[in-house]
Amino acid sequence: MNKRELSILDAAQTVFAKYGVSKTTMGDIAEAAGVARQTVYNAFATKNDILRASVRLETEKTIAEVRAAWEKSASLEERIDIFHEVGPLRWYEIVQTYPDLAELLEGLHHIAAEEMQKGQLAWENMFIEMFEQQGVESVDPDLSHQDLADFLFYSGKTAKYGAESSDHMRKRLRACKIAFLNLVKR
16 A cells, blocks of 8 residues: 555544544545545545555554564564454454444444454454464364464454453453464463
8 A cells, every 4th residue: 555545544443433434424524534535536446446546554553563572572472462362352442432433343334344254364364373373273173273363363353242340251262262272282
């Protein structure tokens, strides 16, 4: 993406957080980006294209941040903590601050669902790569690396449902980590 597209996406995310996806217009995004509406349309044909690009960009940035932190951490336990902190916990706290942003971040908007699925696959592939590097195997021979990656991703992602606070979310993520570590041998 070029600098102008990144600027438009940054502005769009701010406006989505403020008004929600459904109430945001291309004019709102153009105004927030400080560009003409036609400039926004030249970069992204529709608001749905902006939504998809925003979800893709945030997923890529978060995965890159986790990978960079993993470079400094050798243990499986620490890497799970990093994923939980940078992924599920951070997104939980953002949504608590900007409830209308949940539509964008969680892919509840049907347009972003495909990007969310691609993001999930990228996370799971990164987990599988880590399992292979660290010699992680399931204690149950019927559970593959893919099954373990799916569990790690979804246990973190779904921990937010009904969480009453960040502390409550942290406790849930700790329980998810303990459950995961009991599923594997190294």
